[in-house]
Amino acid sequence: MSHIRKAVFPVAGMGTRFLPATKSIPKEMLPLVDRPLIQYAVDEAREAGIEEFIFVTAAGKGALEDYFDTAAALEQRLEQSGKKDALNALERTRMPEGALSFVRQNNPLGLGHAVRLAQKLVGDEAFAVILPDDVIRAPRGALSQMVDAHASYRGHMVASMDVTLAQTASYGVLDVEAENGRIAHARGMVEKPRPDLAPSTRAVIGRYILEPSIFEQLANLGPGAGGELQLTDAINADVKKAGVTGYRFEGERFDCGSILGFVQATAAFALDRPELEGELRTFLRERTAPLRMVA
Ligand code: UTP
DSSP, X not given: OOSOOEEEEEOOOOOGGGTTGGGTSOGGGOEETTEEHHHHHHHHHHHTTOOEEEEEEOTTOHHHHHHXXXXXXXXXXXXXTTOHHHHHXXXXXXXXXXXXXXXXXXXXXOHHHHXXXXXXXXXXXXXXXXXXXXXXXXXXXXXXXXHHHHHHHOXXXXXXXXOOTGXXXXXXXXXXXXXXXXXXEEEEEEESOOGGGOSOSEEEEEEEEEOTTHHHHHHTOOOOGGGSOOXXXXXXXXXXXXXXXXXXXXXXXXXXXXXXXXXXXXHXXXXXXXXXXXXXXXXXXXXXXOOOOOO
């Protein structure tokens, strides 16, 4: 049994990069092929042994709650018309009763603020945080890999991946003290450093395992970059007490919070589907072939 039982999904952001689509649907309901982003995140959590799923939501995010509800009338109709495949597709959306909780963030004051709001539901135990924007295509779920590693290292753990020096300006970056295989022991993190000031090229992405001591730090935190309460600042403030490690997961991460990342993920996941792969490959090849000049 996993020692990490609860996961927090901060889904209260406004998703402005996907307007107008996100005017009336939550970003997390945008589908990669035929599954919404939130499904990938929940599947990854389940694979890691998570039993309690805590969503930090906001106004306009009702579709997320409905998505995990049973759809009795729809299921009955599919059953009557013998649509087995469609019924099976719904299987993934089924969650044990009582496994989901929702807490409301009334003002989008930042990721740190969103996580702080989950304190009562998390209680006094280490827990995971998953940002559904970061979709990871991996032979084994990234959170599952981290949970295993966390059993040996404890302390706060963040998912990390190597980026180029120029890309460090777009990420939180680990200040690495020592490395051991996939684990980097860190002195802390620097948020979006100028490349010439980046302490390493190990970027932090949206998977965390946090010790409950993070809540004390979040309670005392003032606004950070962009005037928001930053989770990174709270982790940094707790490094001396709890320690922080970066876990270099095996897998490929897509930034589905950006339009380009979302389109790339759509292509990658579609190419993974045997029923789509052949024709999609032909289509992409034809579309991307260099134009031949006609004399
Ligand atoms: P982003 O920085 O991607 O913000 O948040 P966003 O609002 O979702 O998207 P854009 O930039 O406007 O397009 C990173 C994660 O933190 C959550 C978001 O839902 C997303 O999962 N978040 C952010 C909150 O839950 N609350 C906040 O106040 C801020």
